[in-house]
Amino acid sequence: MDKKLIGVDLGGTTIKFAILTENGDIQQKWSVETNILDEGSHIVPDIVASINHHLDLYKMDKDQFIGIGMGTPGTVDVEKGTVVGAYNLNWKTLQNVKAEIEAGTGIKFAVDNDANSAALGESWKGAGDNAKEVVFVTLGTGVGGGVVTDGKLVHGMGAGGEIGHINVHPGGFECTCGNKGCLETYASATGVVRVARAMAEEFAGKSHLKEAVDNGEEVTSKLVFDLAKDGDKLADMVVDRVCYYLGLAAANLGSTLNPQYIVIGGGVSAAGRFLLDRVDKYFQEFAFPTVRTSTTLKLAELGNDAGVIGAASLALQFK
Amino acid sequence: MDKKLIGVDLGGTTIKFAILTENGDIQQKWSVETNILDEGSHIVPDIVASINHHLDLYKMDKDQFIGIGMGTPGTVDVEKGTVVGAYNLNWKTLQNVKAEIEAGTGIKFAVDNDANSAALGESWKGAGDNAKEVVFVTLGTGVGGGVVTDGKLVHGMGAGGEIGHINVHPGGFECTCGNKGCLETYASATGVVRVARAMAEEFAGKSHLKEAVDNGEEVTSKLVFDLAKDGDKLADMVVDRVCYYLGLAAANLGSTLNPQYIVIGGGVSAAGRFLLDRVDKYFQEFAFPTVRTSTTLKLAELGNDAGVIGAASLALQFK
Numbered sequence: 331m332d333k334k335l336i337g338v339d340l341g342g343t344t345i346k347f348a349i350l351t352e353n354g355d356i357q358q359k360w361s362v363e364t365n366i367l368d369e370g371s372h373i374v375p376d377i378v379a380s381i382n383h384h385l386d387l388y389k390m391d392k393d394q395f396i397g398i399g400m401g402t403p404g405t406v407d408v409e410k411g412t413v414v415g416a417y418n419l420n421w422k423t424l425q426n427v428k429a430e431i432e433a434g435t436g437i438k439f440a441v442d443n444d445a446n447s448a449a450l451g452e453s454w455k456g457a458g459d460n461a462k463e464v465v466f467v468t469l470g471t472g473v474g475g476g477v478v479t480d481g482k483l484v485h486g487m488g489a490g491g492e493i494g495h496i497n498v499h500p501g502g503f504e505c506t507c508g509n510k511g512c513l514e515t516y517a518s519a520t521g522v523v524r525v526a527r528a529m530a531e532e533f534a535g536k537s538h539l540k541e542a543v544d545n546g547e548e549v550t551s552k553l554v555f556d557l558a559k560d561g562d563k564l565a566d567m568v569v570d571r572v573c574y575y576l577g578l579a580a581a582n583l584g585s586t587l588n589p590q591y592i593v594i595g596g597g598v599s600a601a602g603r604f605l606l607d608r609v610d611k612y613f614q615e616f617a618f619p620t621v622r623t624s625t626t627l628k629l630a631e632l633g634n635d636a637g638v639i640g641a642a643s644l645a646l647q648f649k
Numbered sequence: 650m651d652k653k654l655i656g657v658d659l660g661g662t663t664i665k666f667a668i669l670t671e672n673g674d675i676q677q678k679w680s681v682e683t684n685i686l687d688e689g690s691h692i693v694p695d696i697v698a699s700i701n702h703h704l705d706l707y708k709m710d711k712d713q714f715i716g717i718g719m720g721t722p723g724t725v726d727v728e729k730g731t732v733v734g735a736y737n738l739n740w741k742t743l744q745n746v747k748a749e750i751e752a753g754t755g756i757k758f759a760v761d762n763d764a765n766s767a768a769l770g771e772s773w774k775g776a777g778d779n780a781k782e783v784v785f786v787t788l789g790t791g792v793g794g795g796v797v798t799d800g801k802l803v804h805g806m807g808a809g810g811e812i813g814h815i816n817v818h819p820g821g822f823e824c825t826c827g828n829k830g831c832l833e834t835y836a837s838a839t840g841v842v843r844v845a846r847a848m849a850e851e852f853a854g855k856s857h858l859k860e861a862v863d864n865g866e867e868v869t870s871k872l873v874f875d876l877a878k879d880g881d882k883l884a885d886m887v888v889d890r891v892c893y894y895l896g897l898a899a900a901n902l903g904s905t906l907n908p909q910y911i912v913i914g915g916g917v918s919a920a921g922r923f924l925l926d927r928v929d930k931y932f933q934e935f936a937f938p939t940v941r942t943s944t945t946l947k948l949a950e951l952g953n954d955a956g957v958i959g960a961a962s963l964a965l966q967f968k
Contacts, residue, residue, distance in 0.1 A: 486907025
């Protein structure tokens, strides 16, 4: 009988689980709330208990599994299987995730950070279409990323794939990392709003977006893109600025790595082709000529499942 | 007995050869002129003849060799072992380099482009110190590069490592590739001179560099760096601008790949630590915090030998 994989996508509010075939097809999915109390000390025991409970429920045995893979926030030591500094989990000290989960489940365990896991998921079963050369950029609260070459994640000395911190405008907006002008400050959900507020101040025409900003209404990245699609002039300028920086970063990733696909995912990418076509316009303007025709920009396809699918693929190393 | 490697560094004026141990130590070196006449049709036969002649001379047999590796200008198909569009060799049409050299020598053959080969050489035996995660940037007539992750070159869809065409100043100097603002237009030997001429026009103080430009004297990248070291104010501003763009590109390579080393080589890097320290200043300003402390900028160490050593390492795949 074919063996199975377990994927775990650990987030600050929920922990998502899935049982998958070796080919990455999801057979069962469930999720539990993340209990971040007591310095996040319940999280790993909760994961162990939830996996064991569901294997009982499905009448499955640990020997039926190749392994468990998990994506997590924080800084991951892939070799040692430890995590540190995951602030939205309240994990301030080093967590021996691999040792505890292997002891608790009797199944081999591998871990990587969440953006890397999602990158693997999209490369394997999503927009990457099993390509070996893929760069994944996720536009969420922040901007994350993952670089896949020759089918494997690039970790470098540990922080490989920090695409959100590519500097696209030296001296620009201040970033949480302390630098100024990181891609994240323009192209994350909060970045888009920040661009909107800054441009609204100098905009002198008629615009619903400007009115919303001036009236102190709630302005979201979704509102900016929706208004831009409806022809709002300021919103269109904001989207153009965001796409300019994304296109510049994508072009430079292209000239450096020339991947088959650069996949754009995360909440902001819900704007779909409206976003992608505009990013591509600037990508075509800035990329090296051979790269323009050999690297293709694509929207992510797996949505929320990218995390568990990519996490599960981490366990393929135990095959 | 230990087997040997042959490295070939094919350039527009000379072809360099070396016989190396498996560990990359050079045992014999020689070179011949590149005959680019008749659409470069003599080049491959000359390489075959020169290798066979030297094996006779040293009383060596083809069975003593693991393989031959070669670095070449132009666009290389690594799988097929073909080269096209190497204009300084007069190779306009597709060259079946691998097939012809294997047939002519009876030794297995691998080929990659020259910047990639030099990157491998520096990673293996030079500044990279056998590290598995290295980015190599060569500042010559143009700016070339090579990306090594997990000990292997990143080719992507073929144009991986085009670091010279990272856009560091959208709308900036026009590049031979057709884009505006590529790193190459600022940090190559000709780029440095271009920056000097542009800044000299707007410079109003006393400067030997300005005088040289205004008097129509020959201005070289070396002159600019020498004058900057001597305290010439304009020359110092030029060097600062060049290092700013190099530091920005290095920081973004760092945030993307977080290599152990970013190695800077090529003619312009003869300026040594004067260049490196200034690039590092901007690298520290623009790089992601974790990257600042885990990625180290270094000067290349192998000089002209990087090409043959890296080329030879391509043949290690036949071991």
